[in-house]
Amino acid sequence: MQQRDTTILTRPNLVCPAGTPAALRTAVDAGADEVYCGFQNATNARNFPGLNFTRDELRESVAYAHDHGARVLLATNTFAPGDATGLWRQAIDDGIRCQVDAVIVADIGVAHYVATRYPAQRLHLSVQAGASSPEAIRYYCREFGVKRVVLPRILTVKEIKAVHDEIPCEIEVFIFGNIGMMAEGRCSLTNYATGISTNTDGVCSPAHHVHYVEDGERNLTTMLGDFTIDCFAAGQSAGYPTICKGRYFAAGRDDEYYAFEEPRSLNLTSLLPELMRAGVSALKIEGRQRSRAYVQAVVSAFRKAVDDYLAGREPELDSLLALTEGHKETQGAFGEKRWR
Amino acid sequence: MRAKLTIGPNLFHWPAEEKRDFYFQIADEAPVDTVYVGEVVCAKRTPYFEPYYDEVAERLKRGGKEVIFSTLAEVMIRRDSASVAALCALPDAMIEANDASALWYLSGRPHAIGALMNVYGEDTLSFLAGKGARNFALPAEISAATIRALAAKGGELGVGIEVTVYGRVSLALSSRCYHARAHRRTKDDCGYVCELDRDGLELRTLQGKPFLAVNGIQTLSHGCTNLLREIPELRAMGVTGYRLSPHSKDMVAIARLFRAVLDDALSPLDAAPRLAALGPSMPFVNGFYHHVEGYRWVEA
Numbered sequence: 221m222q223q224r225d226t227t228i229l230t231r232p233n234l235v236c237p238a239g240t241p242a243a244l245r246t247a248v249d250a251g252a253d254e255v256y257c258g259f260q261n262a263t264n265a266r267n268f269p270g271l272n273f274t275r276d277e278l279r280e281s282v283a284y285a286h287d288h289g290a291r292v293l294l295a296t297n298t299f300a301p302g303d304a305t306g307l308w309r310q311a312i313d314d315g316i317r318c319q320v321d322a323v324i325v326a327d328i329g330v331a332h333y334v335a336t337r338y339p340a341q342r343l344h345l346s347v348q349a350g351a352s353s354p355e356a357i358r359y360y361c362r363e364f365g366v367k368r369v370v371l372p373r374i375l376t377v378k379e380i381k382a383v384h385d386e387i388p389c390e391i392e393v394f395i396f397g398n399i400g401m402m403a404e405g406r407c408s409l410t411n412y413a414t415g416i417s418t419n420t421d422g423v424c425s426p427a428h429h430v431h432y433v434e435d436g437e438r439n440l441t442t443m444l445g446d447f448t449i450d451c452f453a454a455g456q457s458a459g460y461p462t463i464c465k466g467r468y469f470a471a472g473r474d475d476e477y478y479a480f481e482e483p484r485s486l487n488l489t490s491l492l493p494e495l496m497r498a499g500v501s502a503l504k505i506e507g508r509q510r511s512r513a514y515v516q517a518v519v520s521a522f523r524k525a526v527d528d529y530l531a532g533r534e535p536e537l538d539s540l541l542a543l544t545e546g547h548k549e550t551q552g553a554f555g556e557k558r559w560r
Numbered sequence: 561m562r563a564k565l566t567i568g569p570n571l572f573h574w575p576a577e578e579k580r581d582f583y584f585q586i587a588d589e590a591p592v593d594t595v596y597v598g599e600v601v602c603a604k605r606t607p608y609f610e611p612y613y614d615e616v617a618e619r620l621k622r623g624g625k626e627v628i629f630s631t632l633a634e635v636m637i638r639r640d641s642a643s644v645a646a647l648c649a650l651p652d653a654m655i656e657a658n659d660a661s662a663l664w665y666l667s668g669r670p671h672a673i674g675a676l677m678n679v680y681g682e683d684t685l686s687f688l689a690g691k692g693a694r695n696f697a698l699p700a701e702i703s704a705a706t707i708r709a710l711a712a713k714g715g716e717l718g719v720g721i722e723v724t725v726y727g728r729v730s731l732a733l734s735s736r737c738y739h740a741r742a743h744r745r746t747k748d749d750c751g752y753v754c755e756l757d758r759d760g761l762e763l764r765t766l767q768g769k770p771f772l773a774v775n776g777i778q779t780l781s782h783g784c785t786n787l788l789r790e791i792p793e794l795r796a797m798g799v800t801g802y803r804l805s806p807h808s809k810d811m812v813a814i815a816r817l818f819r820a821v822l823d824d825a826l827s828p829l830d831a832a833p834r835l836a837a838l839g840p841s842m843p844f845v846n847g848f849y850h851h852v853e854g855y856r857w858v859e860a
Contacts (some may be wrong), residue, residue, distance in 0.1 A: 299680040299681065299684075300680060300681035300683065300684075301680045301681055301702065301709075302705060302706035302708070302710060303709040303713075304681070305681050305682065327678070327680070327681065327683075327684060328678075328679075328684040329682070329683025329684035329687055332683060332684075333683065349660070349678075350634075350678075352634065352635060353635040353640065353641050353644075353659075355635070355644070355645075355661040355664040355665070356635060356664065359660045359661070359664040359667070360660065363667070374636060374734070374735030379636070382638075401734055401736065402733065402779070403634060403734060405678060406676070406732060407731065407733075408701040408729070408730075408731045408732065408854065409731050409772075409779065411853075411854055412701075412731050412847075412853065412854035413853060413855065415851065415852045415853040415854070417701055419680065419701070420680055441767075446769075447765055447769065448765040448766050448769070449765075450766070451766050464732070466765075467766060468764060468765060468771065469763070469764045469765075469766070469768070470742045470774070471757075471761055472742070472756075473742060479738060479774065480734070480736070480779075557746075557747075557748055558746045560735050560748070
């Protein structure tokens with residue numbers, strides 16, 4: 221086996237999703253350094269029925285993680301609308317009482333609340349804040365003492381390195397899972413079609429607005445609200461209807477096409493060493509809505525991959541492709557600029 | 561307080577002379593108080609119109625309009641950062657921030673907050689007002705109840721609250737250029753194909769239903785916001801500014817209609833059919849305001 225130069229690889233934190241206490245324990249057992257989760261309401265960006273934590277569950281989960289040497293990050297990363305800021309303040313208060321290790325926020329008002337009320341609390345800037353330039357990140361560091369920024373999935377590794385050199389905080393990047401085509405925190409497509417806001421209600425493409433319509437020949441049309449997102453011939457596997465992964469007609473083009481992106485998952489496994497060399501401190505896996513089995517498989521695979529790279533071994537990476545959406549993967553914007 | 565009528569930043573890549581002439585006409589003929597100038601969607605477009613900034617700003621000021629420069633909404637690479645830095649360095653200019661990059665420069669001195677900044681709640685509004693924000697153009701997707709709360713807070717703090725009452729809605733930003741993609745190109749090699757569509761490139765569903773409009777990295781609604789009939793309610797809430805987002809329509813005539821309604825010289829019901837006659841190619845929508853699907857039209 222070929223040995224690699226590992227002298228400049230620093231050990232990154234593996235940040236894993238948990239939609240339930242069971243998933244959190246699974247992620248910790250599978251080797252997560254940090255697990256992120258949210259409360260059962262609009263204060264987090266995965267506000268799905270049957271998902272997320274009560275206050276008691278969070279307290280117990282934090283204790284479990286701490287006992288096993290892992291940390292818990294609370295996602296309070298939606299935007300508090302109008303005068304409804306109480307719910308977000310409550311989530312912060314509760315999370316800190318449960319002794320979470322960091323809170324992840326996007327809303328400037330919520331960030332200000334944490335920074336003034338709990339100045340010692342470690343604060344992470346959510347991808348939902350859409351901070352994609354050194355100046356924007358420095359702004360959040362200066363105003364609120366942000367310690368880590370989760371970068372939008374829109375930069376190449378080279379650009380991430382450049383950002384790293386210009387900011388005073390840690391960088392976290394998504395390495396695996398669902399890939400949204402739009403800048404996070406800046407998308408109202410779901411609201412336009414369903415009346416539910418991703419930014420303030422915490423849901424993208426809500427299941428109760430999704431319809432599957434089958435015709436006499438068993439062709440399947442997937443819809444969000446009143447809008448057709450895609451059509452599938454009988455026997456084809458139909459993807460979940462998300463506006464930015466649908467097919468459309470554009471004026472001046474005679475074919476139906478994926479106007480934004482094909483349904484694919486992000487998989488940056490092969491870029492891991494480059495990301496580590498670029499100074500990325502935390503590698504994030506998407507998927508709080510996923511099953512325990514998925515969390516177990518993905519977290520342990522990445523744990524092994526990261527440890528292999530650190531030890532100078534070439535890791536086995538093929539198993540992760542089986543877990544990607546429709547078994548199709550992409551490096552998204554991270555690989556090369558031409559993706560844009 | 562007299563309601564301000566404003567012309568928001570032009571979201572589209574019109575040929576530079578055409579854009580210049582648009583602003584000249586607004587300067588000379590439109591009954592508006594404030595005009596926002598500047599490229600907010602794509603920094604690659606900036607070199608085309610930037611040479612006209614001085615001329616346009618001068619003409620607008622001569623026409624009695626306040627000029628505010630609006631910054632790029634998505635700042636990713638050095639070219640983008642440079643564009644924001646340059647605007648924020650303009651001497652004696654009022655700048656509208658559409659991204660936290662601009663706040664890095666503007667915080668601590670008087671500035672404005674653009675509709676592409678996420679100001680949803682009163683805590684955010686209060687914080688930014690405390691750092692020098694004097695006017696807030698609210699995000700497009702918020703409902704009447706949220707506008708009411710923010711307008712009340714704005715009144716308390718003595719800052720302006722502006723609502724977009726006309727134009728296609730900005731629904732999303734991306735790093736990828738969908739105009740280029742529609743033409744089988746990439747962003748770096750785009751050939752400026754966005755110039756072909758004065759109001760965006762229409763996307764239809766597979767069943768032929770108009771849905772969205774592509775404008776470079778931005779995705780807009782197919783429907784066009786029209787809050788003409790909601791103006792009395794907005795005024796009662798204390799909303800101070802009424803923004804028209806430019807389209808390739810007769811914006812002077814559209815501004816005159818809204819001005820007449822704001823001045824109580826014309827009832828919203830009488831103005832509505834006249835507005836429809838000026839912009840027939842896009843259906844009107846007001847769903848976000850009424851807290852339903854954004855594409856819907858709710859009879860007031």
